[in-house]
Amino acid sequence: MQIKDKVVIITGGANGSGAALARRLVSEGARVIIGDVDRKAGEELLTELNQNNKVNAIFIFCDVTNFDHLSQLFDTAQNTFGGVDIVCNNAGIGKKNEFYDQTNSWIKIIDVNLNAVIKGTQLGIQYLKKRGGGVIINTASMSAFYPMRYAPIYSTTKRAVVGFTQSLRDLKDTDKIRVNAVAPVFFVSNLTQGLIKSKRHEESTKKLGFVPIDDVIDAFIRIIQDDKLAGDTIAVTKNDKSKIISKSSL
Structure with missing residues (x-):
């Protein structure tokens, strides 16, 4: 799929990889709907993206655990730009020792890393069908394959995202909708900084390392442009920027 003139929804789009992806897509001629709980960062990004009185982007406050908020992203894309072509279920949170801190x-x-991805995909399918097909990209993590002992719930959600994505491979044939995932190792972001402040993290970084955020965004772009990819996960590591992890669904 070409990017120019396409309409893209990005959750978690005000910071980190979401904001970097929004910048890249707008630079290549797309229009984006950015959903995020960080209103200040979202509005600042909007000012940056909308230059010369041209509306390239719209920011909407969105808590992805509120499905009415998620629906508003799609309704806005439909009412403002005429539809949706690409959906990036990118919002994610993490916390070290989340399983062991005796809280809930x-x-x-x-809810954020998995349930919202499922609901965002359901909505994506509904709206992409109106366009005769499209692309859905779910943000996973290499912790799906190398689980982090200090963040077992986070790792579980990312493994689930990979399995969920693989299970939707047949949508390419039935509805011309390609569902894929991106699974990066660590890169600099608010989320990773929150996860890695631990001595235990030293082992993880030695094993997996860090990658430039541009490598992560390149993986998103590859998925959009490569019409052969369906149900696949692109791993982004320091040794391989775009390894395809693919398994057949039953």
């Missing part, structure tokens, strides 16, 4: 903070991690 792990429930929110599942």
Whole structure:
């Protein structure tokens, strides 16, 4: 799929990889709907993206655990730009020792990292069908394959995202909708900084390392442009920027 003139929804789009992806897509001629709970960062990004009185982007406050908020992203894309072509279920949170801190903070991690991805995909399918097809990209993590002992719930959600994505491979044939995932190792962001402040993290960084955020964004772009990819996960590591992890669904 070409990017120019396409309409893209990005959750968690005000910071980190979401903001970097929004910048790249707008630079290549797309229009984006950015959903995020960080209103200040979202509005600042909007000012940056909308230059010369041209509306390239719209920011909407969106808590992805509120499905009415998620629906508003799609309704806005439909009413403002005429539809949706690409959906990036990118919002994610993490917290070290989330399973062991004797609170229920792990429930929110599942709601954001997994349940919202499922609902965002359901909505994506509904709206992409109106366009005759499209692309959905779910943000996973290499912790799906190398689970982090200090963040077992986070790792579980990312493994689930990979399995969920693989299970939707047949949508390419039935509805011309390609669902794929991106699974990066660590890169500099608010989320990773929150996860890695631990001595235990030293082992993880030695094993997986860090990658430039541009490598992560390149993986998103590859998925959009490569019409052969469906149900696949692109791993982004320091040794391989775009390894395809693919398994057949039953």
